[in-house]
Amino acid sequence: MLIKQLSIFLENKTGRLTEVTDLLGDAGINLSAFTIAESSDFGIMRVIVSDPDKAKQILAQKGIAVSLTDVICLQCPNTPGALNKTLQLLSAGGISVEYMYAFAVNEFAQVVIRPDKIQECISLLQENHYELIKADDFYAFKEK
Amino acid sequence: MIWNETYECLSRKEMRELQGKRLFNTVERVYYNSPFYRKKMQELGITPEDIESVEDLAKLPFTVKNDLRDQYPFGLFSSPMSEIVRLHASSGTTGKPIVGGYTRKDLNIWSEVMARTFSAGNCDRGDMFQIAYGYGLFTGGLGAHAGAERIGASVIPISSGNTEKQIQLMTDFGTTALCCTPSYALYLAEMIDKMGVGNKLKLKAGFFGAEPWTEGMRKELENKLSIKAFDIFGLTEIIGPGVAYNCSEQNGLHFNEDHFIPEIIDPNTLQPLPAGEVGELVITTITKEGMPILRYRTKDLTSLNYEKCSCGRTSARMDKIRGRSDDMLIIRGINVFPSQVESVLLEFSEAAPHYHLFVDRINNTDVFEIHVEVRPEFFSDHLSQMLNLKKKIAHRIQSVLGISAEIKLVEPRSIERSTGKAKRVTDKRNIYNQ
Numbered sequence: 264m265l266i267k268q269l270s271i272f273l274e275n276k277t278g279r280l281t282e283v284t285d286l287l288g289d290a291g292i293n294l295s296a297f298t299i300a301e302s303s304d305f306g307i308m309r310v311i312v313s314d315p316d317k318a319k320q321i322l323a324q325k326g327i328a329v330s331l332t333d334v335i336c337l338q339c340p341n342t343p344g345a346l347n348k349t350l351q352l353l354s355a356g357g358i359s360v361e362y363m364y365a366f367a368v369n370e371f372a373q374v375v376i377r378p379d380k381i382q383e384c385i386s387l388l389q390e391n392h393y394e395l396i397k398a399d400d401f402y403a404f405k406e407k
Numbered sequence: 408m409i410w411n412e413t414y415e416c417l418s419r420k421e422m423r424e425l426q427g428k429r430l431f432n433t434v435e436r437v438y439y440n441s442p443f444y445r446k447k448m449q450e451l452g453i454t455p456e457d458i459e460s461v462e463d464l465a466k467l468p469f470t471v472k473n474d475l476r477d478q479y480p481f482g483l484f485s486s487p488m489s490e491i492v493r494l495h496a497s498s499g500t501t502g503k504p505i506v507g508g509y510t511r512k513d514l515n516i517w518s519e520v521m522a523r524t525f526s527a528g529n530c531d532r533g534d535m536f537q538i539a540y541g542y543g544l545f546t547g548g549l550g551a552h553a554g555a556e557r558i559g560a561s562v563i564p565i566s567s568g569n570t571e572k573q574i575q576l577m578t579d580f581g582t583t584a585l586c587c588t589p590s591y592a593l594y595l596a597e598m599i600d601k602m603g604v605g606n607k608l609k610l611k612a613g614f615f616g617a618e619p620w621t622e623g624m625r626k627e628l629e630n631k632l633s634i635k636a637f638d639i640f641g642l643t644e645i646i647g648p649g650v651a652y653n654c655s656e657q658n659g660l661h662f663n664e665d666h667f668i669p670e671i672i673d674p675n676t677l678q679p680l681p682a683g684e685v686g687e688l689v690i691t692t693i694t695k696e697g698m699p700i701l702r703y704r705t706k707d708l709t710s711l712n713y714e715k716c717s718c719g720r721t722s723a724r725m726d727k728i729r730g731r732s733d734d735m736l737i738i739r740g741i742n743v744f745p746s747q748v749e750s751v752l753l754e755f756s757e758a759a760p761h762y763h764l765f766v767d768r769i770n771n772t773d774v775f776e777i778h779v780e781v782r783p784e785f786f787s788d789h790l791s792q793m794l795n796l797k798k799k800i801a802h803r804i805q806s807v808l809g810i811s812a813e814i815k816l817v818e819p820r821s822i823e824r825s826t827g828k829a830k831r832v833t834d835k836r837n838i839y840n841q
């Protein structure tokens with residue numbers, strides 16, 4: 264259920280993002296989801312890729328500050344109030360969300376969550392019959 | 408180890424007597440051989456006979472960098488060219504270079520003071536020296552080379568640059584002593600780490616100089632390279648490296664006082680300051696023949712300690728250079744030295760000691776920005792933690808420098824590394840050219 268997300272330190276400079284995506288693209292690594300958290304002078308790019316360990320190695324070799332962070336990804340119905348219900352469940356279970364990002368297409372929404380207590384969060388969601396996307400489903404994307 | 412106990416451990420009384428005699432000889436030499444110094448002394452109404460002891464040093468005229476530029480190339484020589492066997496020159500960043508001329512005896516003094524330097528770092532004929540200072544006009548390479556040969560060490564004259572070759576020879580030849588600039592040593596340490604060959608090194612000592620460095624940098628070099636790091640002080644105007652050196656106590660730099668007399672003056676009033684007070688270092692050479700220099704204003708800010716060192720040496724010890732009066736930035740009316748910024752950054756394990764200062768003036772207000780490299784191993788996925796690091800650095804800068812600065816975190820290895828003197832300041836204010 265754990266998904267390894269790449270976190271990358273990037274200066275807010277023209278072309279830095281494409282340098283990273285070029286490096287990953289050249290190595291045949293596919294990006295499934297990403298977001299950027301930014302401050303005035305730097306940003307943290309968070310990205311889910313087909314081969315996180317290899318991606319980390321490639322970027323680190325180029326001297327880029329990069330780390331792997333465990334996140335989960337859940338699928339919930341793309342209907343009004345569905346996300347709210349999930350967040351209330353987590354909050355009632357004493358789990359706080361450090362950050363999250365989401366996208367929705369057709370009837371489903373995919374939500375990437377970085378909770379503070381990741382194992383408890385997984386158990387709670389499974390008990391409540393949420394569908395968590397497995398790492399393999401993301402990483403296997405490259406073979407399709 | 409003490410190379411020359413007779414002179415390095417002379418009693419203070421004997422040292423002052425020796426200095427008095429040698430100072431008189433030098434003054435006499437320049438008075439009769441250098442029109443430049445004769446004119447300066449005549450303007451002050453003094454002759455060599457006025458120099459009866461070292462106490463009379465303060466009667467003598469100062470020499471400043473511009474004098475050396477104005478007298479380019481050989482105006483300050485006190486020996487005929489037939490006696491000069493070597494010429495060096497400093498890289499003049501502005502205008503003409505500073506030239507140094509050496510007689511055979513001068514070269515002998517130079518290798519002697521460098522031999523003292525390396526002995527004080529516990530090196531001898533059993534050591535393998537890698538000289539990674541530049542060879543050529545720059546005094547670093549050949550100066551260190553002669554000293555290492557004089558103690559009987561095996562010398563690798565590799566010169567500067569070509570980092571991969573440096574590391575290859577270091578491991579293959581079993582280098583035990585490294586001589587280079589401290590910033591290049593840090594770069595080498597980084598590359599050694601990256602190549603994973605740290606366990607193949609036999610290094611035990613590093614002799615670093617030609618640019619100012621901090622205690623924090625010393626600790627970092629000592630940890631990363633598993634060495635003891637020694638500071639060498641010198642300048643082309645005086646002789647090159649070997650003017651003063653660290654002993655293994657690493658508590659100040661021992662001045663080679665039987666060849667060079669140090670003084671500390673107030674840079675504003677030009678009056679000598681008592682021992683222990685911080686001011687501008689002034690040096691007089693008392694044995695050189697080719698280009699003797701009277702009371703050279705170094706612009707380096709430091710203090711002197713005349714107490715006997717626990718290593719047994721009695722020579723005056725110079726404190727670490729606290730900055731250069733011409734490196735000094737005045738930002739919003741406050742004196743700022745790049746070395747202060749460096750010492751703050753070294754308190755943070757998350758930040759690499761690579762930084763760059765930017766100063767600008769926007770709407771008549773000085774803007775001060777410090778770019779700091781983030782260490783990859785401390786990079787955090789949490790924006791809040793990274794922002795907190797910025798805040799903590801800014802806070803320390805404010806309390807140490809007494810001035811606020813905008814901290815900008817930049818990517819690892821994004822600040823330019825240099826193999827020579829690190830360029831750490833960009834001052835865009837241009838206030839002196841308006």
Ligand SMILES: [Zn+2]
Nearest residue numbers: 654656716718
């Ligand atoms: Zn000592």
